[in-house]
Amino acid sequence: MIKKAFAYREAAPSVNKEEKKAAFDRSKNAVLNENGLDVLLVRNFDDLRVPTLAAYDAIILQYQDVERVYELLKAVRSSSFEEIYLKPCFILAYEAHVDPVVEQLSDGVLTEPSILSHFAKTENILEAMAEIADVKTDFTGRKLLLKLMRYLYSRQSPLVPVPSKRSHTGYAFPFLEANVKNYEYEEIFHLLEAGVQRGFLSEDFVDVMHLCSKCNSGFINYREVCPKCNTRKLTAQNTIHHFVCGNVGPESDYKENGKLVCPKCDRQLRHIGVDYDKPSLVVECENGHIFQEPNMETFCFNCHSVGQIEDIVEQPANEYHLTASGAETALSGKAKVKEEQKLADGFVSLPVFRTFLKLEIERLKLNDIHTTVSYISLLLSPATLKKHEDNYEDFRNDLGTLLVEQLKPSEIATMLDDDVFLVISPEGEEEPTKQRFKEICERITGVLVNSLDGNKADRVAYGSFEVEADNESESVMMQINEKLKVF
């Protein structure tokens, strides 16, 4: 039961004149209070800063400029904070048609400035957000797969591919695309595959996309070309079979002063089906080659590469549902509750690492020195993860040992989760350290692919940044966290 009708907040006695004016001014943003929820009605996108959205329970975006609404929703969904990216957001479209990709980033389309028509849904999302907010997120918690699981959990609905010309492939996954830079579609495919492999997501077939093998674009022209000279200038015509004399030839050979005359026996053709027939088509190219079946060639409108039809990549466009294990992970922020990790030789535990980091920052304050922190993240393909399912810890420790062997004696290394190593390099400046870690990671990748049963899809990402004397050790950890956000 709805106890009270919604009221503009300016009706409350405590609100000042400025706010009162704002609520009536159709070019300004306003706050509505609906059933105890604070709802921000956004009409002016210029005045809006995404972090401030955390202050409201729900957001309504007026749909006047589709691109502004799209940009804002992408900014919301790509935030790394649960209070922002899970925020219930609605589109106020009145009668307008809403772009389906933009709509999918929202929680519904409204015809009047009120969320009451979607109140139960809003409450469910807010409840899920409260459940998740209580979980102390570890590093895994910032990564895109977990983020997706939390989004799906809070929405209680599957991830659906949306056919759209906005999408690079033809099928958009708007939530993921908002989070992945520069059309890194491979990243999206790998992520969904990993989600299924790890049992967090289940997939339902929707369609198969046909994508450019060079750039994954779905915007492809299928061309018919001459099998001999590859030209695209082709003309097709019927063949004529003259029953009387048995001659078969292209229709053009029979044309004579507007009549059809057999070039072999000179008789005029009379009735199709009676004295002659058109059994098939022949194709002739501009260079005079005659054939029946042209070759097919593909042309990618995005990267302009020309290819064979066999090269086209078939990529399933599935619908993804959160599994029970996925829901559990969404709430716990941990892939599985594990016993104490067995650390490889040469690694310190995470608490010890944090202590070192604190001490290092203290040292920076007193001395003119440089300290750099680096992360090495194992982005293993689902196939490799599957192969090492039963001995993952040993496998990971082998890679860890390989790393430690290449470190300087003064460097401190720890492990995060299953797949990230962190290293403090005291007296290391950012650029040379980065260069060293680049080489170290190349060696690790080499061993991984050549001796540890890995494959080409396995990647080792790394990054280094110098710690500033005014950093807090926690803010350094947050910084690493941000960089590890994707996957």
Ligand SMILES: [Zn+2]
């Ligand atoms: Zn030709």
Ligand SMILES: [Zn+2]
């Ligand atoms: Zn004839």
Ligand SMILES: [Zn+2]
């Ligand atoms: Zn392409």
